[in-house]
Amino acid sequence: MTQSDRRPRRRRPTMKDVAEHAQVSLSTVSYVLNDSGPVAPERRNRVLDAVQVLEYSPNESARSLKRRGAATIGMIVPDLTNQFFAMVTEGVQRAASARDVLVVLVVPDASELPEEKQAQLLRSQRIDGVIYLSGTGSMPAAIYELARSGPVVLVDEQIPGLDLPAVVCEARRGAREVSAHVMEQGHRRVAVIGGPPSLWTAQQRLAGYREAFAGAGIDPDSVPVLPGDYRQASGRELAERALAAEPRPTALICMNDLMAIGAMEYCRDAGLRIPQDVSVVGFDDLPVSALLTPRLTTVRQPAHDMGFRAAAALFDLLENDESGAIGELPAVVQVRDSVGPPRSDR
Structure with missing residues (x-):
C-alpha cells in the first residue's frame, strides 16, 4: 500500500x-x-x-446517482392549481434536471386514487426517493413504508413524530410580523381566516398571529379563527361569515394568498372597499398577489428555493446517506396596498 x-x-x-x-x-x-x-x-x-x-x-453527482441506480424520484403534491405548490414543484424539477434525474409527479387531487393508493403506485415503480408535500398533516402508511426503505424529504410541512428532513420557511415569524403590521395600523377588531388545523403550516402561522395579538395588548383567545382549506372559495365563504359579526372586523388576516383573494372577492361583491372599509393580508406572495387591485400585503415564501433545496437534500441522502443541516428559509413581509388604518367612524 x-x-x-x-x-x-x-x-x-x-x-x-x-x-x-x-x-x-x-x-x-x-x-x-x-x-x-x-x-x-x-x-x-x-x-x-x-x-x-x-x-x-x-456531473459527478449525477454519475454517482446513476452508479447506485438512482434515475427517478417521486414528488407528491396535493394540488397544482395552487401557484405556491406549482412553484415548489418547479424548484424540485430544476434540481432534478441538473442531475439528469426524472421526477414522477403525483397529484392526489387530480386523480380518482386517494393519497394512499398513489403512494403504493410510487412504490411499485421503484422510485429511488420521494419529496412529500402533505395536504393532510399526516403520512399515509404507504409513504411511511417508502421512508423505511428509501429516503423521504418533506417540504413546507413537518409531521410530528417522524424524524425526516424537512425544508420549511420561517412561517411563525412571518405570520407574527405581518400581523404586527396590521396592529401597527391601529386595527383591534380582527378575524383570522385559517388553514386546516391539522397542518403544521397552519399551526405555525396561527402561533405567530397570536404572538402579535398579545404583543399589541389583545387577548389572542378573543380573536375569532375560522378554519379554511387554503382554497379561494374557502376564503370567500369565511370572509362572508367573519364580516357578518357585529361589530364588524376591520381587518381579515388570511393564512394564504388564495383565501385572501377569495376574501377580497367577497368584499368587492359586498360593496366593501379595501383597505378603507376592511384590510386584508395573505401569506405566500403568489405572483398574482402584486397584480391585484389593491395589491395584496402578504408574506413571501421562497417557494422555488424550498423545492430546490428539498431535492438537493434528497440527493444528499441518496449519495451520502445523510442530508446536510436544513434550516428554515426566510419569510419576508411584502407591504403593499391592502392594509390601511381603520375608519374612525366604526
Whole structure:
C-alpha cells in the first residue's frame, strides 16, 4: 500500500459547498452550471471561481446517482392549481434536471386514487426517493413504508413524530410580523381566516398571529379563527361569515394568498372597499398577489428555493446517506396596498 493509498479520502464537494463558498443560493449555482436561468455577471463569476477552487465536477453527482441506480424520484403534491405548490414543484424539477434525474409527479387531487393508493403506485415503480408535500398533516402508511426503505424529504410541512428532513420557511415569524403590521395600523377588531388545523403550516402561522395579538395588548383567545382549506372559495365563504359579526372586523388576516383573494372577492361583491372599509393580508406572495387591485400585503415564501433545496437534500441522502443541516428559509413581509388604518367612524 502506498502512502497515497493510506491518505484519507477527501469528501467530494457538492453543489451546496459551491453555493456556500460563492455566497449564493443553490438555484443560482444550478442556473450557472446548466445555463438555465439569468444570473448577474458578478454572481456568475463567484460561482465559477468556487467551482475551480473546490474542484467541483458538475456531473459527478449525477454519475454517482446513476452508479447506485438512482434515475427517478417521486414528488407528491396535493394540488397544482395552487401557484405556491406549482412553484415548489418547479424548484424540485430544476434540481432534478441538473442531475439528469426524472421526477414522477403525483397529484392526489387530480386523480380518482386517494393519497394512499398513489403512494403504493410510487412504490411499485421503484422510485429511488420521494419529496412529500402533505395536504393532510399526516403520512399515509404507504409513504411511511417508502421512508423505511428509501429516503423521504418533506417540504413546507413537518409531521410530528417522524424524524425526516424537512425544508420549511420561517412561517411563525412571518405570520407574527405581518400581523404586527396590521396592529401597527391601529386595527383591534380582527378575524383570522385559517388553514386546516391539522397542518403544521397552519399551526405555525396561527402561533405567530397570536404572538402579535398579545404583543399589541389583545387577548389572542378573543380573536375569532375560522378554519379554511387554503382554497379561494374557502376564503370567500369565511370572509362572508367573519364580516357578518357585529361589530364588524376591520381587518381579515388570511393564512394564504388564495383565501385572501377569495376574501377580497367577497368584499368587492359586498360593496366593501379595501383597505378603507376592511384590510386584508395573505401569506405566500403568489405572483398574482402584486397584480391585484389593491395589491395584496402578504408574506413571501421562497417557494422555488424550498423545492430546490428539498431535492438537493434528497440527493444528499441518496449519495451520502445523510442530508446536510436544513434550516428554515426566510419569510419576508411584502407591504403593499391592502392594509390601511381603520375608519374612525366604526
